[in-house]
Amino acid sequence: MVQAPSGVVRQAGPRPWPLPRRIATLSVHTSPLDQPGTGDAGGMNVYVTEVARRLAEAGVETEIFTRATSSDLPHTVEMSPGVLVRHVISGPFEGLAKEDLPAQMCAFATGVLRAEAAHAPGYYDLVHSHYWISGQVGWLARERWGVPLVHSAHTLAKVKNAQLASGDRPEPLARVVGEEQVVAEADRLVANTTFEARDLIDRYGADPDLVSVVEPGVDLDRFTPGDQLAARQRLGLPERGHIVAFVGRIQPLKAPDVLLAAAAALHARDPEIARDLTVVIVGGPSGTGLDRPTALIELAASLGISHAVRFLPPQTGTALADVYRAADLVAVPSYNESFGLVALEAQACGTPVVAAAVGGLVTAVRDEISGRLVDGHDPEDWARALGGLLAEPGRRVELSRCAVRHASEFSWSRTASGLLAVYGGAVTEHRERLTARLAGEAAALGAGAITW
Numbered sequence: 001m002v003q004a005p006s007g008v009v010r011q012a013g014p015r016p017w018p019l020p021r022r023i024a025t026l027s028v029h030t031s032p033l034d035q036p037g038t039g040d041a042g043g044m045n046v047y048v049t050e051v052a053r054r055l056a057e058a059g060v061e062t063e064i065f066t067r068a069t070s071s072d073l074p075h076t077v078e079m080s081p082g083v084l085v086r087h088v089i090s091g092p093f094e095g096l097a098k099e100d101l102p103a104q105m106c107a108f109a110t111g112v113l114r115a116e117a118a119h120a121p122g123y124y125d126l127v128h129s130h131y132w133i134s135g136q137v138g139w140l141a142r143e144r145w146g147v148p149l150v151h152s153a154h155t156l157a158k159v160k161n162a163q164l165a166s167g168d169r170p171e172p173l174a175r176v177v178g179e180e181q182v183v184a185e186a187d188r189l190v191a192n193t194t195f196e197a198r199d200l201i202d203r204y205g206a207d208p209d210l211v212s213v214v215e216p217g218v219d220l221d222r223f224t225p226g227d228q229l230a231a232r233q234r235l236g237l238p239e240r241g242h243i244v245a246f247v248g249r250i251q252p253l254k255a256p257d258v259l260l261a262a263a264a265a266l267h268a269r270d271p272e273i274a275r276d277l278t279v280v281i282v283g284g285p286s287g288t289g290l291d292r293p294t295a296l297i298e299l300a301a302s303l304g305i306s307h308a309v310r311f312l313p314p315q316t317g318t319a320l321a322d323v324y325r326a327a328d329l330v331a332v333p334s335y336n337e338s339f340g341l342v343a344l345e346a347q348a349c350g351t352p353v354v355a356a357a358v359g360g361l362v363t364a365v366r367d368e369i370s371g372r373l374v375d376g377h378d379p380e381d382w383a384r385a386l387g388g389l390l391a392e393p394g395r396r397v398e399l400s401r402c403a404v405r406h407a408s409e410f411s412w413s414r415t416a417s418g419l420l421a422v423y424g425g426a427v428t429e430h431r432e433r434l435t436a437r438l439a440g441e442a443a444a445l446g447a448g449a450i451t452w
């Protein structure tokens with residue numbers, strides 16, 4: 001349910017929330033049908049997909065608008081019962097980076113408005129936008145349709161720019177301003193953690209009464225503990241020795257280079273532990289990582305650890321769960337994470353996580369209970385944290401047990417329930433405002449009371 005740190009976030013009260021019948025979800029720059037773990041597809045895609053499925057189970061239809069990135073895509077795809085993906089043609093199908101998309105917002109917004117106009121008025125009860133570019137379109141749709149706008153930022157430029165990897169490009173001013181506009185316009189803002197809620201309020205001036213914390217979840221049916229040896233065999237990974245895995249989009253922000261440097265440092269400081277160590281890197285290039293897609297391979301070679309590093313392309317289905325099961329530890333050294341679904345998934349599979357003590361990872365990982373949090377990105381610190389746990393199998397078993405328990409507290413059904421409370425509050429308030437306005441107009445004309 002909606003969690004509310006006192007004085008920061010609006011509490012979900014006991015009032016019966018009206019259930020929206022159908023919501024329009026905007027995910028302009030990345031499709032829920034894309035494979036996560038490469039390019040622009042990551043946790044947000046998983047979030048949108050999983051939440052839509054759970055909302056449909058609760059009787060709320062979702063239509064997800066996303067940009068068409070190929071001429072082969074049908075206009076609409078039924079992703080699962082009650083969940084429709086609408087491909088909106090806006091700009092060339094291929095060749096546009098996320099940074100180019102603001103120039104296509106007029107075309108995208110027109111596609112969204114036309115889809116609604118094909119139905120009777122009131123087709124959507126609410127718009128939920130994901131990421132600031134979608135928020136810009138949601139703002140327009142909200143005005144046109146007379147429904148509330150709920151916005152999830154997922155990442156915030158001001159936060160990202162404050163924690164940049166060295167040499168990484170800062171987010172442009174246009175994004176900062178675009179985010180500020182959406183924050184000012186949205187009827188409700190959904191934050192993944194209390195930290196994000198604080199950032200929205202302190203850095204973006206959000207009204208605390210309009211910010212709700214709804215934590216993301218993890219697929220507890222798919223990500224379950226399993227036999228480590230069998231998982232390694234299925235993936236063709238070394239059956240013996242330690243494995244530390246990194247899973248995610250390969251880009252400087254995620255700091256996979258810190259893990260490689262830590263592995264090299266571990267070879268120097270503790271050759272016995274490092275002797276049988278394999279670092280497994282899963283994912284594809286993304287963001288500024290696309291500038292030099294072979295950078296990590298080159299780094300492993302320059303550190304003299306190429307023999308101890310395996311690169312796997314983005315994984316799907318049970319293969320991804322197998323990656324977590326095959327690993328003794330999963331490392332999440334990111335400079336910033338709005339939440340860090342990978343950390344939750346690994347823990348649900350019973351693998352302790354060593355994560356940077358930043359953003360949502362502080363919530364996703366319980367320090368020294370389900371994993372270990374590391375301050376900063378010094379490879380020596382990371383080598384100490386990883387090496388210490390690799391040397392202590394008994395400690396890893398304890399952490400593993402607690403990791404499963406900790407992850408079990410985060411289900412997508414819980415996330416969907418939290419969102420429904422936010423939607424209900426937004427719809428109720430919107431109707432109250434409208435009723436008051438109409439009542440005022442009716443009174444001016446001498447008519448009776450307005451009822452819904």
Ligand code: UDP
Pocket residue numbers: 035036037038041042043044046247248249282283313314315316320339340341342343345
């Ligand atoms: N992912 C995947 N296959 C991969 C790598 C990642 O399906 O090979 C998924 C992973 O399961 C997780 C998401 O991508 O759900 C990444 O989410 P996270 O919050 O960790 O990072 P983000 O991409 O949002 O920055």
